[in-house]
Amino acid sequence: MTWTATTRYGLDVAPDGLALVHDFLSTAAAGRPRQQDLLAEPAPAIEWMRGALTAWAQQWSAPVLDQVDLDALTERDLTVLRRVRDGLVDALHARHFDTDASTGGDGRGGLVDVQAALEAGFEPDGTVHFRPKGRGWKLLLGPVALEIRRAQDAGVWPRLKSCKNDRCRGVFYDRSRNNSGVWHDVHICGNAANLRASRARRRAAAQPARAR
Numbered sequence: 370m371t372w373t374a375t376t377r378y379g380l381d382v383a384p385d386g387l388a389l390v391h392d393f394l395s396t397a398a399a400g401r402p403r404q405q406d407l408l409a410e411p412a413p414a415i416e417w418m419r420g421a422l423t424a425w426a427q428q429w430s431a432p433v434l435d436q437v438d439l440d441a442l443t444e445r446d447l448t449v450l451r452r453v454r455d456g457l458v459d460a461l462h463a464r465h466f467d468t469d470a471s472t473g474g475d476g477r478g479g480l481v482d483v484q485a486a487l488e489a490g491f492e493p494d495g496t497v498h499f500r501p502k503g504r505g506w507k508l509l510l511g512p513v514a515l516e517i518r519r520a521q522d523a524g525v526w527p528r529l530k531s532c533k534n535d536r537c538r539g540v541f542y543d544r545s546r547n548n549s550g551v552w553h554d555v556h557i558c559g560n561a562a563n564l565r566a567s568r569a570r571r572r573a574a575a576q577p578a579r580a581r
């Protein structure tokens with residue numbers, strides 16, 4: 370099972386079904402150096418979506434892809450997927466870093482009025498499984514909505530975060546005990562920020578001396 374969007378950032382994917390959400394958010398251009406947006410063009414987007422939904426289906430041993438047509442994504446599908454993805458990343462970022470002012474705060478508006486459906490099926494032993502329903506963007510956003518809700522119910526949704534570095538915004542799953550992580554990679558984004566902060570502190574400390 371591979372989650373290609375997340376692993377290209379050298380990150381471990383979120384556990385269980387939340388992996389699908391994590392990988393969806395990792396399709397964005399992020400990190401340093403910047404990776405490409407996997408939802409910018411139909412061909413790479415279809416390839417990613419097929420892999421991600423297959424991995425998701427395997428996780429649940431569910432026959433979710435039997436009747437799913439994944440051969441086509443229109444420009445409009447890609448626009449909706451990017452809008453929802455970016456709205457979710459904005460929401461994650463704002464939750465921890467209150468970035469309304471710096472982003473203009475309009476990204477999350479893309480989440481309103483998006484409605485996707487899932488089809489539920491029952492096994493003889495009472496097990497319930499879900500399969501994607503509809504076409505295009507709905508095939509992905511139904512399962513994504515389900516897994517966000519499951520993570521929220523399980524209390525692990527706050528562990529999915531967007532890197533504090535505004536120029537990076539890589540999405541990571543915080544496995545620290547007290548959920549205190551802020552960098553997608555402490556070596557790439559954390560150390561650079563600490564260096565900038567300590568330089569700023571030195572500059573600030575030097576100022577009063579010059580003013581005297």
Ligand SMILES: [Zn+2]
Pocket residue numbers: 400532533534537538539552553554557558
């Ligand atoms: Zn980062």
